[in-house]
Amino acid sequence: RKEVEQDPGPFNVPEGATVAFNCTYSNSASQSFFWYRQDCRKEPKLLMSVYSSGNEDGRFTAQLNRASQYISLLIRDSKLSDSATYLCVVNLAKDSNYQLIWGAGTKLIIKP
């Protein structure tokens, strides 16, 4: 089992709709969680950190479920510009070193 798993998609969603996707992680000792966005043939950019109590940034809401070991990203009122691949990232302290474990990403396509 991969340490961080995401549905690769693509999710094809009409403009204005709400879309949500999850990311599961295997190690219960994981401490920090992030969502990054990556446009086609571009570098990843931080979208938002994920806090234990959940957090919101405009149309984006991130939540953490430690009991079930997943994080989620919800996008409301989706825009064409939201089309991208969304990468889930988990920081994990392992053998006195840190490891930054990246999911393979979920591709989102917003259609007019």
Next chain:
Amino acid sequence: NAGVTQTPKFRVLKTGQSMTLLCAQDMNHEYMYWYRQDPGMGLRLIHYSVGEGTTAKGEVPDGYNVSRLKKQNFLLGLESAAPSQTSVYFCASSYRDPMSVNTEAFFGQGTRLTVV
């Protein structure tokens, strides 16, 4: 604002050739990283550095070497390139400890390397 700059952006190597990928950041970040990104896989950490003069192995270090002689530069070397090293390479840097909740990694634009 330059941020993180990688050179070159594209390169084709023959098996057995060597090359160095250059990464420079102008944000005075302590932490720097080299990743590779392959289709269907998440970014995988090759090597990283927690400060000038330090380097450490990541998840997939074999076949690569790194150096951090200056705080702003992090070099990735391939001594004898193999087709399995065909990938997109990203350099990144961060100000905070990677274990911090609010750590943001800033990435370069990537280097597309093909080994034939």
